[in-house]
Amino acid sequence: MAKRNRGWRQAFSVYVQPRVLGMIFLGFSAGLPFLLVFSTLSAWLRDEGIALSVIGYFSWVGVTYSTKVFWAPVIDRMALPGLTRLLGKRRGWMLIAQLGIALGLVGMGSSDVHQQLQQIALLAVAVAFCSSIQDIVVDAYRIEAAVPEYQGAMAAAYVFGYRVALLVAGAGAFYIADFSDWRTAYYAMASAMSVGIVATLLVAEPEHRSDQQAEAIEGSVESALGVDRKIGGPMKLIAWFSDAVVSPFVEFFVRNGKTGLLILCLIATYRLSDITMGVMANPFYLDLGFSKKEIAEISKLFGFVMTILGASLGGVLVVRFGIMRPLLLGAVMVASTNLLFALLAVSEPSLMLLAGVISADNLSGGIASAVFIAYLSSMTNSTYTATQYALFSSLMTLPAKLLGGLSGRVVEQYGYESFFIYAAVVGLPAIILAATLLALQRVARTDSHNR
DSSP states (O other), X not given: OGGGGOOHHHHHGGGXXXXXXXXXXXXXXXXXXXXXXXXXXXXXXXXXXXXXXXXXXXXXXXXXXXXXXXXXXXXXXXXXXXXXXXXXXXXXXXXXXXXXHHHHHHHHHHXXXXXXXXXXXXXXXXXXXXXXXXXXXXXXXXXXXXXXXXHHHHXXXXXXXXXXXXXXXXXXXXXXXXXXXXXXXXXXHHHHTHHHHHHHHHSOOOOOOOOHHHHHXXXXXXXXXXXXXXXXXXXXXXXXXXXIIIXXXXXXXXXXXXXXXXXXXXXXXXXXXXXXXXXXXXXXXXXXXXXXXXXXXXHHHHHHHHHHHHHHXXXXXXXXXXXXXXXXXXXXXXXXXXXXXXXXXXXXXXXHHHHHHHHHHHHHHHHHHHHHHHHHHHTSOGGGHHHHHHHHHHHHHHHHHHHHTTHHHHHHHHHHHXXXXXXXXXXXXXXXXXXXXXXXXXXXHHHHHHO
16 A cells, blocks of 8 residues: 555554544444343343253344345345435445344343243344344445545444443443343343444445446346346346346456455455364363453453454554555464463463463454454455455354364363464464465565556
8 A cells, every 4th residue: 555654643543533433333333232132131031040941042043143144235235215315325224223223122121031032032033133234234334434544443443342332231231130120221222222323323424436347247247147137027136136146256256366266265264263262262261270250350351451452553553554464463463372372271370371361362363353354344345345245254254163163172182282272273374375465465566566
C-alpha cells in the first residue's frame, strides 16, 4: 500500500474515525445474543433443575450460526420493502435482525421453563437465526464502510465491542439473575439490544459500488448454464441462483487466478494452531492444579485486556505496514506462544508464569484475529460482500474445529508437552502460505513498478 509510510501517531489516529468508533457498538450488538442462547441459557435451565441430557440438546442451536453461509446470498441480493429504501441495503437488514433478537429474548424471558420448554427452544433458535443474520450484515457493513487500510482497526473495534457484550451477557446476566431472577435478566439483555438499534439508526449506509467485471461474469455464467431470464418461471430462479451463489465463486478465481487456491488454503489453515490449542487450554490449567477461581480471574483479567490490546495493535499494524506483513507476524506469534504452553507443562505450577503465558497467548491471538479479519475483508468483492465473507469465515473455522476434535486423543497418548508442540507445528502451513503470498505480492508490485 502506498499509505504504509504513515507514522505511528498517525496510524493510531485511525481509532477516532467515526465509523471505527461505530463498530464498537455494532460489535456489542453482535456479541450480546451469543451466550444468551448457549452457556447463559444452559445455566438458567440447570438452575431450574432441567436434566443435563435435555440441556445438551440445546447446543444444537449453534448449527444456526454454522449454516449462515446458506442465507448470506439472500441478504446480499434481497431488498426489504420500505426498509431498504429508508435505511439502505445493510442497515435495513441490520435493524430487522436486531428487533428480532430483542423480541426473541423478551419471549424467552416470558416463558415458563417447566411448562414451556419447547417454546424456549424455538425462541432460542429464532434468536440465533436473527443473530446469524446480524453477523452477516455487520460483517458486510464493516467491509464496505471503510477502505482496506482501516479494516484492521474496524476489526479491533468490533472485537472490543463483542468482548464487552460477552461480559454483559455472561457475568452481567448472572449478577442480575442472582439479584432478581432469570426473567429479569433476559428482559435486561433484550433492552441492551437498544445499543445496536441506536447505532444502526445513527451510522451512515456505506456506498454500494457496482463492479462491471462481476456483472460480466454473471452474464458469462448464465450463458454457460443456458439460462435465459426472458423465459421467466424456473429460468428466473436458476438465474438468481447463478448470480447469487455460483458467480461469487467464479468471480473470486477470475480475480485471483491460480493464487486463489493458495488464498483458500491460507484461510483454511490460519486458525488451526489457535483453535487446536484452545480446546485443551482449560483442562490443562485444571490438570496443573490451578483452581477454577484462579483460572477465571487470570483468564478474564489478563485474557480480556491482552486480547483487546492485541486487536488494537493489529489494527494499527495494518494501517502502518499493510496487511500481509502483520498477517505473517500473527501466524508466527500464535504458533510460537503454543511453545510457551509446552514450557508451562514441564514447569512447577506458578500463577505468575500462568499469567505471563495467558497474556502472551491472548496478545498474539488478538493481533492475529484483527489482521486476519482485515485480510478476509480485503478478499471480498463489493458485489458479493456478504456471500464471500460468509464463505471465507466458514472455511476459516471448519478445518480447525475438525482437527480440534482430535486434541484430547493426542493429549491422552502423548501428554500435554507433546500436544502443545504439535499445536505449534500445525501452525507451520499458515506461516509458509502467508510468507509465500507476501513474496508473490512483492513480485507483483515490482513488476507493476517496472512497467
